Amino acid sequence: MKTIVVGSGLGGLLSAAYLAKSGHDVEVFEALPFTGGRFTNIDYKGFKLSTGALHMVPHGDSGPLSQMLKKLNADVNIVTSNPSSVIRMPANDNDTDYKNGFRDMAFHDFKVPFSLINRIKIAFLAFTTKYFPPKKGTFDDWIKHHINEKWATRIANSFCGWSISLKSSDVSAKEVFEIISNLYRYSGPGVPTGGCKGITNALVEIIQENGGKIYTGKEVTEIITSNNHAKGVVADGDKYYSDLIISDIGHIETNRLCKNVTETEEYVQYKNQLQNIKSSAGIKISLACDEPLIGHGGVVLTPYSKRIDGMNEVTNVDKTLAPEGKHLVMTHQCLRWDRLDDIEEEIELGLQDIRDIFLNKDYEVLMVQSYHDGWPVNRSASSQDLSNKTPISNLYVVGDGAKGEGGIEIEGITLGVLNTMDMVLS
Template sequence: MNRFDILVIGAGMGGMCTAAQLAVNGYHVLVVESLPRIGGRCSTIDHKGYKLTTGVLGVEMSGGVESFFHSIGVPFDIRPAGDFHYLINGRIIKVPSGKGLRYLLEAAGADESEIELLMGAISRALNWKIPSPPVSFQEWLSQYTQDPKIQAIFQTIVATQLFVGLGGITAESFFRYIRSNQGIKPFGYAPAGNIALPLELERIILENGGEVWTRARAERILMENKSVKGALINHNGRVDTITASAVVSNIGPLNTVKLAGRENLDHDHLKQLDTLLIPAQAICLQIALKCRLFTPSHLLVAGSRRINSLHQPTAMCPDLAPQGHHLLVATAITGSSSELMDLEQEIDLCMQDLKELFPGFQDKTEILITGVHRDRYPVLHTVPGRDVSIRTPVINLYNVGDGVKEAGYCGLPATVESANRVAADIHKRINLWRSDEATAYQTF
């Protein structure tokens, strides 16, 4: 059968959450994925006995992701990573639960008068008036402090939460994120690997009559009179015409354009995509350890050349590595989001950081995978504050994922939130189509 209510292109978490929500609501859903596995950047690669991430490191807890899973009756098996730990000037600083930014700045030895000035400015930004959009967070911060320790700490916070540097995000976007999340939420690790999350979503889709095809590549989105009709899907050696009432693209707004054809989309939409979107880039080194390099599950690194976070998920989830071994995941946000990284130089800077942080590093480790998130697979399809609408100019053709983030969201929570919006919009419109008012509405 090649007729579905909803066709979802791409089985990343945005696509899978949208499909799961709609399947639970009674829609006949098909998800197609070109890769042999589902999950996108929230999946798992088995390599030499290790379960390696395809992108997502820590999974936010006590927030929108967990709420979504509970809302559709899906298990959310995440083990807490514990209190936040920072590595600053060779010192590990633990930020106990209930403590916040002031505690961290004081523990790092920042000047008390600058802390007072900065905390007052932050309070005004959050509780009175958010800074105007053109001002970068780096420009905003420099008004209140030139202390390199403080700037390094904020660089780490921005890099690990928003995947950009201080100059790569507006002050407005930063404070909307902090306000929306009421700070920075705790996170944890999936004991069976990140793929456990999309697998649970796949299970709920299948149980509700939907289908998920892997190794199924979308060739072209089909439309008529500026309204989507389905897509051509290359699956099992043949090209099938899949018809659907709505199509959801989870492959990024620019890739959606390629499938739909630029000639079929309005000029204003194309111009917006061409000028607004700036993909975020990152490097992720996944490293085998003979023994743990530090006691906590993670360290957020301040003041390095490139490395901004170090995760030892095996501290909480030993099954992610062979028995008696550990896994280290080191991440780095590259120098610029608007220019393609010099890969060799960026990796060299990462390795310099690791060798300085851990003397003898090369003698007790093995690089398993060097993950490069750019081009077709960036860490984000666009940096926060430069997102586009979930709706495209083609009626009933949607984008979902981290290219259509709502202000105040980023990463996996942003992807899930976008899925909620897309599913709700489709549900509202398809309910309308099924009503007696549908004809009058659509011909208006």
Template sequence: MIVIGGGLGGLLVAALYPKVTLFEKTPTLGGRFRNLPYRGFQLTTGALHMVPHGSKGPLALLLRKTGANCTIVDSDPIATFYYDRDMRFRQVLKEIGIAQRLRLYLMVSEMCCKRGNSQSFQEYLEKRTCNTMVINGFRSFCIWALSLAPSDVSCCEMFSIMRSLVKYKGPGVPMGGCSGVINALKKVILEKGNNIIHKKIAEIRADEKVYGVTDEDGNEYDDSVVVSNIGVKATSHLVKFPQEYQKKIDALIPSEGIKYSLAAKESLVWHNGVMLTPGLQYIGGINQVTNTDPSLAPHGYHLVMAHQKLTSSNFKKEKRKGLEELEKLFKEKDYELLATQIHRKNNPVNQAASGQDLDQKTPIEGLYLVGDSTKGRGGIEIEGIALGVQRLTQIVPPSSGASVLATQ
């Protein structure tokens, strides 16, 4: 088997399967799920040092299956909610009153029991409740978890996400941050005797079926199974897909956002879960991962991360909105902005917004996809990537012997 791309999805595949050659064009592994050292802080290339379903979710299950030795500490509480003040969930329930509480319970029950349809989740909310606390609570969750507004998410996808939340529970922080996971997977891959080659792939050789790949130096590697983890649009630049399939690829819309990394000598968030921010308009949520792993910041400092959905192409204006909200939220607190990272176009939050994802199978025999344009339904961010890899193992079982060792 040949794997193209050393992001999280590609590494999971290479850790699960035998006789794999993985190609990564950059000198480092992890893609948008790795640490980015800066002034003693461990910032991230994309993710927020959090696993959406902690030690019980799809990613954690796959990591255990690979034998990767990494610890994920579950958040407690899962989340709090900042309206005009920070509240626990039970306080929110008390605030909205008995009637709205009953409506909320009925909504959650319906979301868990039904499949949902193509109607937007915003339309669903407006038909079920007029309570602004409930509506804004779901809105902040969508921004934080999906980098989307409720109007951008179908009921079908949101219902699946709710079922996953009920099944797997809330988030956790991997010790060592994102790179704690990546380094553990790299160790497994090398111990299995699989190969990691830091070269760019220039072509996937295929007609109706795949034959192998060619690297940037013209070297050919033959294999009957190729798995791409570089995004379906980037994959389509390496191989010619049938016209109808290419139309599906071209129609995909990424989810885009802004991440703010803050340094603070005093604690800005009192717990190790997510502080969702329904009281704010642009920022969806904030975490303080150093409450779990102090090594992610220099001694005496906290690392705090906030996420905002992009609503326009005026990035200066978008950034100003976000920073104004952070200033309002943390007024009289002593903190410093370390970095502002905009994730869009070729480096988005997700290559395909949640609910738009394609299947792992492509029209070309032996060519498969993993990553954030082929997430499993109901999977939040990296949990969706894990569900996609899980789906691949059902199509091509690791013990099937379907792949051939790539040879130059």
């Protein structure tokens, strides 16, 4: 079967590798001059900075992405972080910031700062929500209804901001509990050797070894349809026909490329759903230092910061991501929808957080990257993803615009790809 993949981000490469190994004749079209999209590396001053996602696999060597890579026999090594994650707390329990120093608390001890009655509530709710997850409302709504303690909001916002680039008031409680279930089902994070590019390079190799072709710098400008069936694409003015099309550019952009579509009831309903999709936005700040600022390869959540939600220092795991004798720290902060016109101010608040957290420490700000609009954190914010299937036959959407439930970033992308592969290969 002839398959065309539009876009070579992680979702597109995973799909192309899987289908190529399954015997499909695969062609991948990428508008950029390189593969990987927001999941690869750029070289800057000898540092391997990521184009989007941080150099970290949320569920390490046992999660959906790692399992799929193993099934593909991809030459990828994911090193489990130890510790997996910590929470950076003020040194004094009465402080509300890091200006008097800090202490790190293991993530699994997050219940310690709660009052006794709320610790009891959390233990009970952890059991009941496993079988009766919330059906409506945001995670913030759920917290205020059941716990209503400032610490709960702090840690919820930091966790959601780091993991899905949303605040707890912007994501459904149902989705967050799916994410928490996956944390228990799989494990904590890991660092892929070679960073993001270590994974995408391995997938490119699989595609090419199995006869697939990858075209970079070749933008798809139309998805050819007839009677609401996808037939092929137009790229740089040339037509390429196929039996199946997998799009890695999100539902909104995919639909924009479809021409001559009949307005069936199903299609009109689909178009209406597209109007409600919001992307998630964020800011990443990369730091260079001679001595470790964190000292391990796990996640550091920062619930007492003004903007920074979390950070990591992956060079404690893979030294090749920085020049010899240097370390690389990456911070991430959620960029709220109502602050998209104030990005410069948000960046400065993030930089101030870094100054407070690393008081009296030496470091260099390497790069500040913002992710929004056409280059977002996720094309569909978590809990807003649509199905991988579209109302146009033979056309499916994968990637950060169609993630699986409960998947943190690239794990969600993988869950969406696996769901799509089940549909197209059944």
